[in-house]
Amino acid sequence: MKKKNTLITGAIITLVILFVGCVQDKKDSLHIEQLRTKQTKIKDMFGVNGFEWDFYDSKYNFDTAKFNLIKNFSGFRHFLDWDRIEPEKDVFRFNHKPEGGWSYDEVYQRCHQDSILVLVDLQTTASWLVNTYPASKRQRDVMPMAYGVNRSQPSSYIEIAKAGFQFAARYGTNSKIDKNLIKVPKEAEHPVIGLGYVQYIESGNEPDKWWKGKESEESPEEHAAQLSAFYDGHKGTLGKGVGVKTADPNMKVVMGGIAKPNVEFVARMVEWCKQNRGYKKDGSIDLCFDVINYHMYSNDYTGWFAKFKSKKRGVAPETNDMTKIANTFTDLRSKLGINIPIWSTETGYDLSDKSVQRAIPIGAKTQEITQADWLIRLGLLYARLGIDRVFYYQLYDNNDPGTDNGTPFGFSGLVEKNGKRRAAADYIHQITALMGDYYYFNTINQDPIVDVYQKGKKRMFILVVPDEIDRKEKYQLDLNQAKTAIIHRLKPGFNQMTSEEVNTSNGILEIEVTETPVFVEAK
Numbered sequence: 001m002k003k004k005n006t007l008i009t010g011a012i013i014t015l016v017i018l019f020v021g022c023v024q025d026k027k028d029s030l031h032i033e034q035l036r037t038k039q040t041k042i043k044d045m046f047g048v049n050g051f052e053w054d055f056y057d058s059k060y061n062f063d064t065a066k067f068n069l070i071k072n073f074s075g076f077r078h079f080l081d082w083d084r085i086e087p088e089k090d091v092f093r094f095n096h097k098p099e100g101g102w103s104y105d106e107v108y109q110r111c112h113q114d115s116i117l118v119l120v121d122l123q124t125t126a127s128w129l130v131n132t133y134p135a136s137k138r139q140r141d142v143m144p145m146a147y148g149v150n151r152s153q154p155s156s157y158i159e160i161a162k163a164g165f166q167f168a169a170r171y172g173t174n175s176k177i178d179k180n181l182i183k184v185p186k187e188a189e190h191p192v193i194g195l196g197y198v199q200y201i202e203s204g205n206e207p208d209k210w211w212k213g214k215e216s217e218e219s220p221e222e223h224a225a226q227l228s229a230f231y232d233g234h235k236g237t238l239g240k241g242v243g244v245k246t247a248d249p250n251m252k253v254v255m256g257g258i259a260k261p262n263v264e265f266v267a268r269m270v271e272w273c274k275q276n277r278g279y280k281k282d283g284s285i286d287l288c289f290d291v292i293n294y295h296m297y298s299n300d301y302t303g304w305f306a307k308f309k310s311k312k313r314g315v316a317p318e319t320n321d322m323t324k325i326a327n328t329f330t331d332l333r334s335k336l337g338i339n340i341p342i343w344s345t346e347t348g349y350d351l352s353d354k355s356v357q358r359a360i361p362i363g364a365k366t367q368e369i370t371q372a373d374w375l376i377r378l379g380l381l382y383a384r385l386g387i388d389r390v391f392y393y394q395l396y397d398n399n400d401p402g403t404d405n406g407t408p409f410g411f412s413g414l415v416e417k418n419g420k421r422r423a424a425a426d427y428i429h430q431i432t433a434l435m436g437d438y439y440y441f442n443t444i445n446q447d448p449i450v451d452v453y454q455k456g457k458k459r460m461f462i463l464v465v466p467d468e469i470d471r472k473e474k475y476q477l478d479l480n481q482a483k484t485a486i487i488h489r490l491k492p493g494f495n496q497m498t499s500e501e502v503n504t505s506n507g508i509l510e511i512e513v514t515e516t517p518v519f520v521e522a523k
Contacts, residue, residue, distance in 0.1 A: 035442040043436035045379030046428045047075025047391035052102040075117040077391040082126045108197035123205040154234035161229035164244040171198035172248025181241040203230040204256040220268035231288040252290040257345045261294040263328040295346040299357040314357040317378040318466035326385040341388040348393040354406040363470035372423035383440040423492040448513040464517040481507035482522035
């Protein structure tokens with residue numbers, strides 16, 4: 001009898017251990033910690049750069065078909081030449097349509113209506129200011145200041161700061177502005193203010209443009225001085241009608257996207273703010289920008305800040321120093337102890353065989369398909385690392401078909417000039433339709449990469465091989481006892497991914513993962 005009881009007791013203990021083990025396994029597969037409290041939506045990784053004429057036909061009529069292409073993207077970074085809104089000193093105009101031209105009111109209103117975030121990059125220097133330079137030094141990219149003034153003083157940048165005020169007065173949210181400060185002669189009796197169409201503005205593009213010469217290249221301290229004037233009239237000391245925040249405290253100022261993604265540039269700007277703007281009441285540094293911004297193209301032509309063996313082409317985003325460099329910016333944010341967004345407002349790949357940032361055919365994939373793969377993976381990488389928004393360069397090619405002059409950016413467009421989406425835009429459209437509001441949650445495997453995205457109680461797994469040699473890997477994805485899974489695959493030329501429902505083996509899905517991301521959800 002004692003032996004029988006011992007056997008029964010042993011069997012019960014074994015069953016309990018097995019049951020506890022099963023419960024523990026199930027708990028482990030369920031419990032994935034959220035990596036960051038910030039919820040970066042996947043659609044925020046899919047902005048695009050472009051121009052006002054991208055919205056219009058040749059007769060300056062708003063083109064709905066072209067706008068439908070823009071609607072594939074969650075954000076639009078608008079290259080706006082300063083001259084176009086201030087053709088003469090202190091004479092502003094924003095609606096050129098009556099005389100034959102583009103209406104910025106219309107562009108921004110339509111984007112606002114369709115929930116497309118607009119970042120206006122007020123770039124180049126107005127010709128009337130360029131003309132203060134000696135004839136031999138004149139170019140559209142000189143620093144936004146009169147010739148010969150002190151480059152280190154915020155007051156030297158008062159003209160671009162006045163333009164920032166006029167823009168923010170019109171397109172910001174403040175409707176209680178003194179109308180006598182508005183400098184739009186054609187609307188003198190009834191000035192337009194407080195339209196609320198634009199949330200973000202950038203003062204200049206790539207202020208560290210060393211290739212343009214010393215009249216164009218700004219030091220970190222000089223760019224900080226420019227931004228301090230542009231931001232709030234250097235804390236209100238430059239008078240009325242000067243600075244974005246003076247017109248609309250709600251509009252956000254984005255620092256000029258630096259061409260060299262060197263975090264030291266931003267660190268020196270922060271130090272300038274500490275010395276020249278001081279601290280806010282909460283003890284934080286009174287910065288003159290609301291968003292950190294840098295550019296990086298994923299190629300190997302970047303010996304000035306990283307070590308590469310040059311192939312004179314673009315490379316897959318996980319195979320160079322993009323991760324390390326992104327981490328330097330997020331580390332600076334952590335060090336500052338403030339929740340300031342970090343954006344990358346220019347990145348991308350070209351399709352010209354002459355470009356140093358070209359995508360390459362891989363296996364059976366064409367250059368265009370590789371461009372699409374790498375752009376999507378670049379967005380996923382930045383979301384993984386804590387970058388808040390990405391804008392690709394750019395909507396259309398700079399060059400016309402058959403006119404390849406060998407420039408790096410001639411054929412970087414995501415849509416064709418004939419109105420057809422390229423594969424990259426197809427992929428962005430499909431991902432946004434499937435899971436645009438899902439946010440990055442965590443990464444549970446590194447090779448193949450397995451990212452987890454979440455929306456409420458819904459979860460999506462994105463799997464990809466981080467390589468550029470057509471590598472494939474088998475992976476067992478634990479779907480927590482789900483009997484079936486839905487596998488979504490990207491498909492060029494279509495509006496939606498292909499979707500396949502498959503059975504799991506006790507909640508485990510064995511799937512082949514390639515260099516094209518695949519999307520899986522439990523059913």
